Amino acid sequence: MSIERKALCVAIHDVAPATWPACQRLLSALSEVADIPLTLLVVPCYHGDDRADPGYDAMLTALLARGHELALHGYRHLDSGPPPSGWRQRWLRGVYTRHEGEFSALGAAHSRLLLARGLQWFHRRGWPVDGFVPPAWLLGSGAWVALRRAPFSYTTTWTRFHLLSSRRSIWSPSLVYAARNRSGRQLSPRLAVAQAACLAPAPLVRFGLHPADAAHPALLLHAQHLLGALLEARVPMTKSAFARRSRSV
Numbered sequence: 001m002s003i004e005r006k007a008l009c010v011a012i013h014d015v016a017p018a019t020w021p022a023c024q025r026l027l028s029a030l031s032e033v034a035d036i037p038l039t040l041l042v043v044p045c046y047h048g049d050d051r052a053d054p055g056y057d058a059m060l061t062a063l064l065a066r067g068h069e070l071a072l073h074g075y076r077h078l079d080s081g082p083p084p085s086g087w088r089q090r091w092l093r094g095v096y097t098r099h100e101g102e103f104s105a106l107g108a109a110h111s112r113l114l115l116a117r118g119l120q121w122f123h124r125r126g127w128p129v130d131g132f133v134p135p136a137w138l139l140g141s142g143a144w145v146a147l148r149r150a151p152f153s154y155t156t157t158w159t160r161f162h163l164l165s166s167r168r169s170i171w172s173p174s175l176v177y178a179a180r181n182r183s184g185r186q187l188s189p190r191l192a193v194a195q196a197a198c199l200a201p202a203p204l205v206r207f208g209l210h211p212a213d214a215a216h217p218a219l220l221l222h223a224q225h226l227l228g229a230l231l232e233a234r235v236p237m238t239k240s241a242f243a244r245r246s247r248s249v
């Protein structure tokens with residue numbers, strides 16, 4: 001694969017009416033660097049909030065028309081599965097993801113129901129949907145069963161991009177910031193740079209921003225520099241475009 005064909009997928013996580021002002025700050029910081037196609041990870045009923053917001057819907061429709069992608073990112077973005085057993089599950093679902101790993105412990109039937117609701121929500125708005133990204137990148141075995149039968153072309157976990165039709169996956173650990181606490185804000189930008197360097201030969205780099213990042217100007221500035229550096233060697237594309245391209249290889 002030639003160097004100019006290596007891909008960069010940039011995603012904005014947790015898009016919802018409640019987070020939209022922060023998402024708009026992220027969009028504007030990225031567009032100051034380059035007008036690239038982005039993947040917006042949309043949550044239909046974020047933390048239980050399902051109020052209709054025609055203005056927000058209109059803005060997402062406009063972004064879609066400009067070549068950005070809207071992907072389904074869970075339904076409520078809250079972990080309502082059975083209580084975790086064992087220290088690893090308790091840490092992963094309670095501390096690490098702050099109870100946001102909605103699809104980490106659901107059975108297949110419940111997962112299927114939430115995926116169907118999410119798809120209906122997209123279809124009501126006339127929005128195409130090609131990808132499903134589980135909140136906190138956590139997919140339990142029940143969710144995998146449901147996802148294999150759902151009409152998505154791809155999903156992503158923390159370290160891999162999965163092509164659902166062929167069951168192939170591509171190693172691509174996501175570059176993200178940890179904005180929650182001071183040490184995370186100091187260490188995660190350095191980690192992202194080191195990770196980007198390790199991934200230099202890889203066919204895909206994924207870079208994800210969260211609404212919480214928007215509250216920290218130093219993180220936004222870092223994201224702008226990192227994006228500029230990544231764009232020197234990579235072609236930006238939506239995740240849907242990357243899945244399409246990978247299927248044809």
Ligand SMILES: [Zn+2]
Pocket residue numbers: 013014073077134135136
């Ligand atoms: Zn999320």
